[in-house]
Amino acid sequence: MNETIGIVGLGLIGGSMARAYKLAGWSVLGADLDQTTLGYAVIANIINRPLDDTNISKCDVLMLALYPQATITWLQNNASKIPSTCTVIDLCGTKKSVCEAGFALAKEHGFLFVGGHPMAGTQFSGIKYSRSNLFKGAPMVIVPPVYDDIALLDRIKKLLAPAGFGQISVTTAEKHDRMIAFTSQLAHVVSNAYIKSPTAAQHGGFSAGSYKDMTRVAWLNEEMWTQLFIENSDALTDELDVLIQSLTQYRNSIASHDADTLKSLLRDGRIAKETIDGNGAKK
Numbered sequence: 001m002n003e004t005i006g007i008v009g010l011g012l013i014g015g016s017m018a019r020a021y022k023l024a025g026w027s028v029l030g031a032d033l034d035q036t037t038l039g040y041a042v043i044a045n046i047i048n049r050p051l052d053d054t055n056i057s058k059c060d061v062l063m064l065a066l067y068p069q070a071t072i073t074w075l076q077n078n079a080s081k082i083p084s085t086c087t088v089i090d091l092c093g094t095k096k097s098v099c100e101a102g103f104a105l106a107k108e109h110g111f112l113f114v115g116g117h118p119m120a121g122t123q124f125s126g127i128k129y130s131r132s133n134l135f136k137g138a139p140m141v142i143v144p145p146v147y148d149d150i151a152l153l154d155r156i157k158k159l160l161a162p163a164g165f166g167q168i169s170v171t172t173a174e175k176h177d178r179m180i181a182f183t184s185q186l187a188h189v190v191s192n193a194y195i196k197s198p199t200a201a202q203h204g205g206f207s208a209g210s211y212k213d214m215t216r217v218a219w220l221n222e223e224m225w226t227q228l229f230i231e232n233s234d235a236l237t238d239e240l241d242v243l244i245q246s247l248t249q250y251r252n253s254i255a256s257h258d259a260d261t262l263k264s265l266l267r268d269g270r271i272a273k274e275t276i277d278g279n280g281a282k283k
Contacts (some may be wrong), residue, residue: 001250002025002026002163003026003027003060003061004026004027004028004058004059004060004061004142005018005021005026005028005029005059005060005061005062005063006029006051006055006056006059006061006062006063006209007028007029007031007047007051007062007063007065008030008031008032008034008051008062008063008064008065008066009019009064009065009070009091009251010030010031010032010037010038010041010047010065011032011037011065011119011125011126011127011130012121012122012124012125012127012129012130012134013045013065013091013118013125013129014030014032014063014065014091015041015126015129015130015131016130016131016132016134016135016161016228017063017091017135017163018030018041018046019046019064019130019131019132019234020122020132020133020134020135020162020164020188021162021163022045022046022047022132023082023162024049024161024162026162027048028046028047028048029047029048029050029051029056029058029059030046030047030050030051031050031051031052032041032250037127037177038050040127041127041176045125046127046130046209046271048160050096053059053081055257056078056082056083056133056185057081057083058168059082059083059086059157059174060085060086060087061086061087061088061089061098061159062082062086062087062088062089062132063088063089063090063091063116064088064089064090064091064092065091066090067092067223067224067227067228068092068093068094068097068098068227068228068231069097069227071090071092071098071102071229072097072101072102073099075088075101075102075105075113076105076158079105079106079108079109080109081153082109082111083111084109084111085111086108086112087111087112087113087114087155087156088102088106088111088112088113088114088205089113089114089115089116089118089142089156089159089160090102090113090115090116091116091118092117092228093117093180093184093185093224093228094176094177094180094228094231094232095115095117095143095173095176095177096174096176096177096232097233098115098173098221099113099115099143099173100173102115102144104229106145106205109212112145112152113145114142114143114144114145114156115142115143115144115173115176116140116142116143116160117140117141117142117176117180118135118138118165119138119139119140119141120134120135120138121134122134122185123217123220124218124219125221125224133163133164135163136163136164136166137165137166137170137234138165138166138170139165139167139169140163140165140167140169141168141169141170141171141176142156142160142169142170142171143170143171143172143173143176144156144169144170147170150215153170155173156168173258175181176278177232177235178235180232180235181232181236181238181239182188182239182245184241185225185228185232185236185239186208186236186239186243188217188218188220188225188231189236189240190214190219191216191218192218192220193219194214194217194218194228195218199246200215210236223256231283240260249261249265250262250265253265266267
């Protein structure tokens, strides 16, 4: 008997999950508020059929590829319909509020809820950019309800196998949000702010890899990232404060022509990068 996955939200992430699981032989049910997106998913054979109240009970796995608050609302409205044999995995970019709601509702209604964050994507959004290999070799972070149940973790990893993740990390919702504030959210804020320089409009012929690296994620979905930033406000604000303090030191040493201080700041940054990357620091 084929295994069945239901995917709620058929954008870049949900659509790519649908393609990956269908390619692996699963029966894929999908739901999306945008009827054009849902219709395209059916016509393009990305999903087998729409997910609704009549077939949600058939799902072995449910993946929620929505914004955090929409995920919580969907769970509140549908938890009573989810079978006890089903594993629900959210795919949000923040975990604390979603996991708090998910764990409570799962305990009340008898299914398994697992927080999840696939560390993959592009600057583009929407099902038309989805692809079956988006997650191939990428890291996946999971937040299970317990951390010392090896059988449970093995079950989750097997259920995620069709996506093709290269590494699965287990953490808490709090640690996830603290780390993601630095590794992802801060980078998006900096990139988005950097491109606002008046000089940016004149960069043609003067830019190469550094400019492309710095500006890649400035092209973002502002609705989604606004919610993620607000959801993780405390951790992201802390990271921004550290960065602003550091930038102020660089700015002041450059403005005052303080070469010794500037060289020291640059050396410290270079050594930090080498050390963190495991290459050892130059003396």
